Structure formats: structure tokens, C-alpha cells
Amino acid sequence: MKTDKKYLFDNPKNIKRVLHGLYICCALLVILDFVINRKVYHSWENLWAFYPIYGFVGCVVLVFVARWMRILLMRDEHYYDPPELTEVSGSAEGEKHVRD
Amino acid sequence: MFGTEMAPFVIFFVAALFAAITHGWLRAAIMLAAPILGAINLWMTPEGSYWAISFLDFELSVLRVDRLAILFGYLFHLAAFIAIVYSLHLRDRMQQTASMLYAGSALGAVFAGDLLTLFVFWELLAITSVFLIWARRTNQSYHAGMRYLLFQVISGLLLLGGVIAFANMSGSLLFENIGLTGVHGWLIFIAFGIKCGFPFLHNWLTDGYPEATPTGTVFLSAFTTKVAVYALARGYPGTELLVYIGAAMTCFPIFFAVIENDLRRVLAYSLINQLGFMVVGIGIGTALAINGAVAHAFNDVIFKGLLFMSMGAVLHVTGKMNGSELGGLYKTMPKTTILCIIGAASISAFPLFSGFVSKSMIMSAALNNDHTWVWLMLLFASAGVFHHAGIKIPYFAFFAHDSGIRAKEPPLNMILAMTIAATLCITIGIFPEYLYQLLPYEMDYNPYDATHVLAQTQLLFFSALAFVWLNLYKMYPPELLSVNLDVDWIYRRLIPRTLQRLGNAKQALVLAVSHLSAQHLPKLTNYISRHYAPQGSLAKTSSTGTAVMWIVLMLVAYLLIK
Numbered sequence: 001m002k003t004d005k006k007y008l009f010d011n012p013k014n015i016k017r018v019l020h021g022l023y024i025c026c027a028l029l030v031i032l033d034f035v036i037n038r039k040v041y042h043s044w045e046n047l048w049a050f051y052p053i054y055g056f057v058g059c060v061v062l063v064f065v066a067r068w069m070r071i072l073l074m075r076d077e078h079y080y081d082p083p084e085l086t087e088v089s090g091s092a093e094g095e096k097h098v099r100d
Numbered sequence: 101m102f103g104t105e106m107a108p109f110v111i112f113f114v115a116a117l118f119a120a121i122t123h124g125w126l127r128a129a130i131m132l133a134a135p136i137l138g139a140i141n142l143w144m145t146p147e148g149s150y151w152a153i154s155f156l157d158f159e160l161s162v163l164r165v166d167r168l169a170i171l172f173g174y175l176f177h178l179a180a181f182i183a184i185v186y187s188l189h190l191r192d193r194m195q196q197t198a199s200m201l202y203a204g205s206a207l208g209a210v211f212a213g214d215l216l217t218l219f220v221f222w223e224l225l226a227i228t229s230v231f232l233i234w235a236r237r238t239n240q241s242y243h244a245g246m247r248y249l250l251f252q253v254i255s256g257l258l259l260l261g262g263v264i265a266f267a268n269m270s271g272s273l274l275f276e277n278i279g280l281t282g283v284h285g286w287l288i289f290i291a292f293g294i295k296c297g298f299p300f301l302h303n304w305l306t307d308g309y310p311e312a313t314p315t316g317t318v319f320l321s322a323f324t325t326k327v328a329v330y331a332l333a334r335g336y337p338g339t340e341l342l343v344y345i346g347a348a349m350t351c352f353p354i355f356f357a358v359i360e361n362d363l364r365r366v367l368a369y370s371l372i373n374q375l376g377f378m379v380v381g382i383g384i385g386t387a388l389a390i391n392g393a394v395a396h397a398f399n400d401v402i403f404k405g406l407l408f409m410s411m412g413a414v415l416h417v418t419g420k421m422n423g424s425e426l427g428g429l430y431k432t433m434p435k436t437t438i439l440c441i442i443g444a445a446s447i448s449a450f451p452l453f454s455g456f457v458s459k460s461m462i463m464s465a466a467l468n469n470d471h472t473w474v475w476l477m478l479l480f481a482s483a484g485v486f487h488h489a490g491i492k493i494p495y496f497a498f499f500a501h502d503s504g505i506r507a508k509e510p511p512l513n514m515i516l517a518m519t520i521a522a523t524l525c526i527t528i529g530i531f532p533e534y535l536y537q538l539l540p541y542e543m544d545y546n547p548y549d550a551t552h553v554l555a556q557t558q559l560l561f562f563s564a565l566a567f568v569w570l571n572l573y574k575m576y577p578p579e580l581l582s583v584n585l586d587v588d589w590i591y592r593r594l595i596p597r598t599l600q601r602l603g604n605a606k607q608a609l610v611l612a613v614s615h616l617s618a619q620h621l622p623k624l625t626n627y628i629s630r631h632y633a634p635q636g637s638l639a640k641t642s643s644t645g646t647a648v649m650w651i652v653l654m655l656v657a658y659l660l661i662k
Contacts, residue, residue, distance in 0.1 A: 051558040059566035066358035
């Protein structure tokens with residue numbers, strides 16, 4: 001069977017490698033902040049690690065707000081279209097699709 | 101062409117006609133030739149106004165060629181070419197004809213020198229594009245197409261009303277700076293706003309685009325909204341309101357995108373987010389900001405097209421589009437995976453990819469003009485777009501849990517179209533000066549200074565870190581089969597349900613009244629007949645004497661009282 005074939009990320013070690021690469025890059029980028037003398041357009045950019053913290057916190061807030069939004073906004077997948085009206089075909093095209 | 105200037109839309113309309121009556125490789129050749137011939141024609145057309153027509157008392161100019169229009173003209177030829185290559189495997193006369201007409205209408209709109217011509221192509225855009233949604237030929241896509249068409253027609257009517265008011269006021273139909281003055285200014289503004297996906301008017305986009313065919317969405321994502329961006333850049337540059345509308349557009353869709361399961365709908369939300377950046381740029385209105393907005397429109401068509409193409413390819417080969425049902429596709433679709441990642445890196449504005457060279461112009465313009473809060477919102481949106489379009493799309497489609505699907509790579513033409521788009525993303529990212537040369541204003545801007553590159557890279561890598569952290573600790577919202585309520589709830593649920601309730605209440609009232617009358621009418625009839633029927637006491641005839649007696653008695657009583 002082909003399904004037994006091992007792919008790149010079937011090996012947990014490879015996932016670890018990617019993650020470690022990311023951690024190292026992040027650390028390097030923070031260190032670079034001290035090395036590179038950047039032009040500052042706004043006083044907030046002088047804050048310690050402004051961009052990394054803003055990016056990280058921004059995304060965490062984004063996800064938490066989105067999770068909270070789910071409580072409010074998430075409905076069953078057939079909310080608008082009851083199942084008896086929706087086709088069950090897995091095809092991307094409807095049954096009436098004509099090929100010429 | 102041939103000595104006289106040829107309007108670009110004509111080439112596409114003629115090609116559409118031929119596409120409708122031919123089939124097979126001949127149709128493919130005609131469709132491919134149209135954007136190539138069109139681009140050559142555009143290259144040979146000098147700037148100026150052509151095709152002047154007198155209509156009633158107005159001078160119309162069907163073909164106005166200037167720097168702004170030329171840029172969008174090249175962009176649309178390019179987008180049409182890529183999308184046509186992507187759809188070469190199709191054997192669907194209706195869809196292929198509609199897509200050519202649609203691309204032609206977009207070109208007609210950006211080269212329209214007057215508002216009436218703009219209106220005509222504005223409506224043609226609506227009518228031709230809806231067939232790309234209906235071409236899916238499912239019940240769902242039929243209804244989504246109807247809702248889409250409704251919004252587009254409302255936009256057209258508002259535009260028409262605005263144009264009439266404008267002509268009445270100024271006595272001219274020339275399409276130049278309009279500004280938010282008077283009724284006409286607002287009507288045209290809202291008409292443009294609907295097509296541009298302003299907040300609360302955006303839902304036709306996230307509702308309609310994901311229901312179109314895999315190839316149809318690629319066409320749809322390129323034209324309608326970019327025509328609106330062009331129209332805003334022409335009619336409302338420097339309108340401050342646009343800065344705030346645009347900032348809102350960059351932020352609100354990313355929350356929806358994080359919880360959305362249909363990956364093409366995620367991309368539709370992120371399309372609004374990218375439009376927000378352009379709208380902010382137009383609102384700021386400086387040369388750098390307008391250049392940034394237009395350049396971002398150019399890049400967005402290509403990288404968003406690439407992302408829609410990669411998701412379309414997934415839909416084409418697997419028949420599935422929900423994040424919850426996909427995953428692990430990198431194993432058998434490595435080419436599509438890599439091409440999708442290039443699109444994702446471009447939309448996230450990684451340095452050396454196309455999004456970076458245009459988005460940074462808008463961010464710089466926001467800072468230069470003291471829009472600090474707007475700048476912070478754009479920064480948040482930049483992190484957010486990486487989160488949902490840069491990571492979520494490739495991650496849930498190609499990696500994440502293994503769905504067990506072992507789909508083959510899509511047809512060669514699809515891969516080829518995606519490769520062209522990916523090459524452009526990287527080329528523009530590395531050599532932005534080629535794009536900058538085409539921009540409407542002269543400027544001296546270099547996105548690749550240490551400041552920009554470092555700031556953007558830090559922002560993106562730490563956004564990625566946040567994704568990893570949330571995912572590892574199972575705090576990332578899982579992909580679930582679901583529907584998320586958006587503004588469409590108002591017209592898909594609230595209004596129909598309210599009308600239904602009102603109808604039910606009316607029916608109940610009618611029933612109650614008829615029930616009541618059924619119960620009480622016989623009693624009333626009995627009562628009346630008892631007293632007024634021939635045998636009733638009040639219907640009895642009495643003698644003259646009795647009557648005289650009563651009168652005498654009354655007179656006596658009167659005298660006594662007196």
C-alpha cells in the first residue's frame with residue numbers, strides 16, 4: 001500500500017527541526033534589534049522590542065477575540081440552507097453542469 | 101491599432117463572441133490571444149482622450165488613456181491572461197464566454213473618461229460576473245449569485261442616481277475628482293463603496309466568491325473590487341473618511357477569517373483586508389500613498405489570484421474546500437503547496453515578496469501624515485493577515501492533520517498559471533523599480549532599508565511564533581463545520597423571518613377574528629331577530645291612541661320639570 005510511505009513531516013523530528021529553526025530566527029531578530037541602528041519614525045518604535053511584542057500580542061488577542069466571537073456567531077453548517085435543500089454531492093459542480 | 105485607437109474592451113468582447121461559437125483548442129487559442137493582443141494594443145496607444153461621442157447635451161469619452169488607467173489596464177490584461185491559462189482545461193461555453201465579457205467590462209470601466217460610460221461598464225461587470233457564480237450549477241450557488249447580483253444592481257442604481265445628480269449640477273459628465281460634496285458625491289461614493297467592500301456593504305463578496313467555480317473565483321477576485329479601487333482613486337483621492345473606513349476594513353475581516361472553515365471564504369475575507377490597505381492609501385491622498393494604494397492593487401491581484409488558484413486547484417482535485425476536511429495534501433501535491441506558500445508569503449508582505457514593496461508605502465504614508473492610530477491598526481492587520489492568509493491557508497490545506505486524501509497535482513495549465521503568478525510575486529518583490537515606473541506619480545522610494553525590513557520581519561516571525569504557541573497549547577480555534585453569522589444574517593435571516601412572523605401574525609389575527617365572529621355572530625343575529633323581526637317587540641305596530649297617550653305624558657312631564 002502507498003499509504004505506508006513516509007513523508008517529510010510524518011517524522012516528528014522534522015517538525016521539531018522546523019520549530020527550532022523558527023525559535024532561533026525569532027531570537028536572532030530580537031538580537032538584531034540592538035545591533036542595527038534603525039531610523040525611528042515614531043517614538044513608540046523606541047520601546048524595547050516593539051515590533052516583536054506587538055506582533056505576538058496582536059495575534060494572541062486576535063485569536064482570543066475570534067474564539068469569543070465563535071460563541072456569539074457560530075451556527076450549525078445548515079443554518080441557512082436546510083440539508084434537504086443542499087446537494088450532498090462531493091463534486092465542485094452541480095448535477096446540471098454541462099460540458100460542451 | 102491600425103492607425104486608430106482601439107478600446108481594450110472591444111478586443112475582449114470580440115474574443116467572447118468567438119469563444120461562444122467555437123470550441124476545443126480553437127476557443128483556447130482565441131481566449132489566450134485576446135489579452136496578448138490587448139496588451140500590445142495598449143502599449144501602442146498614446147495617452148489622450150478618444151472615441152468622443154455626443155449624447156444629449158453631453159460629451160462622452162469612451163476611451164481615456166492616462167497613467168492611472170494604463171496601470172490598471174496592464175494589470176487587467178495580465179490578470180486575464182493568468183486566469184485564462186488557469187481555466188484552459190474547462191469545457192464550459194457559458195463560463196468561458198462570461199469570463200471574457202467580464203474582463204472586457206473591467207477594462208471598459210477603467211478606460212471610461214465619463215461617468216455614463218463608467219455606469220454602463222459598472223453594470224456589465226455585475227451581469228457578466230454573476231454567471232461565474234451560477235456556473236457552479238448548484239442550488240446554493242444559484243441563491244448566492246442572486247444575493248450577489250442584488251448588491252451589484254443596488255450599487256449600479258446608486259451610481260446612476262449620483263451621475264444624474266452630478267450632471268444636473270455641473271452640466272458635465274467628465275469623470276475626474278468628485279469629492280464628498282452634495283448628494284451626487286455621496287451617492288457615487290456609496291456605489292463605489294459597495295463594490296469596494298466597505299464595512300456592512302461587504303457581504304456580497306464573502307458570500308458570493310466562495311460559491312463560484314474554482315476558475316470563476318480567480319476571475320472574480322481580480323476585477324470587480326479593483327475597478328472600485330480605481331474609481332475611488334480617481335474620484336475621491338485624499339478624502340479623510342476613507343482613511344478610517346479603510347482602517348476598519350483591514351481589521352474586522354481578520355477576526356472572521358480566523359474562525360472561518362471554508363478556505364476560499366477565508367481568502368475572501370482577506371481580500372477585504374487587503375482592499376482596506378488600498379482604501380487607506382487613497383484616503384491619505386499624498387503621492388506616496390496613492391502610489392502605494394495602486395501598487396498594492398497591482399500586487400494583490402497577482403498574489404490573491406495565486407492563493408485563489410491554489411485553493412481552486414485543491415477544490416478541483418479533491419472536491420473539498422473546508423479546512424476541517426483537508427490536510428496533509430503536501431504529500432501528493434508538493435508543487436501546489438510550494439506555489440501556495442509563495443502566494444502566502446507575498447500577501448503577508450515578507451521582504452523579497454511583492455506585498456512588501458507596496459504595503460510598506462502605505463504604512464510609511466500613514467506614519468508621515470500623523471495617522472498614528474491608523475498606523476497601529478494597519479500594523480495589527482499586517483500581523484493578522486499573516487496569521488490567517490499566510491499561515492492558516494497553507495497549514496490547514498496542505499499540512500495540519502493528515503486527512504488521508506492522496507490527490508494528484510492539478511492539470512498542467514493550472515500549475516503553469518500559478519507558476520506565472522508566483523514568478524511575478526517574487527520578481528516584483530526583488531525588483532520593485534519595474535512596478536514603481538508604472539505608478540501614476542514620480543517618487544523616490546526604497547522599501548529595502550534596514551528599518552523596514554527588520555521591523556516587518558520581526559512582526560511576521562513573532563506572529564508565526566504566536567500561531568505555533570497557540571497551536572501547541574490547543575488554544576487555536578479548531579476548524580469546525582459551521583456557518584458564521586455576518587451582516588448577511590440581516591437579509592438572510594432577520595428580514596425574511598420578521599416578514600414571516602408578520603405574515604403569521606396577520607394570519608393568526610384573521611383566524612381569531614373569524615373564530616370570534618363564528619362564535620358571536622349567531623348570538624347577535626338571534627338578539628336582533630328577537631327584537632326587530634316581525635314578531636319582535638320593537639317591530640310591533642301600535643295604535644294612534646297609544647302614541648297620543650305617550651305624547652301627552654311627555655308634555656306633562658315637561659311642564660312639571662319646567
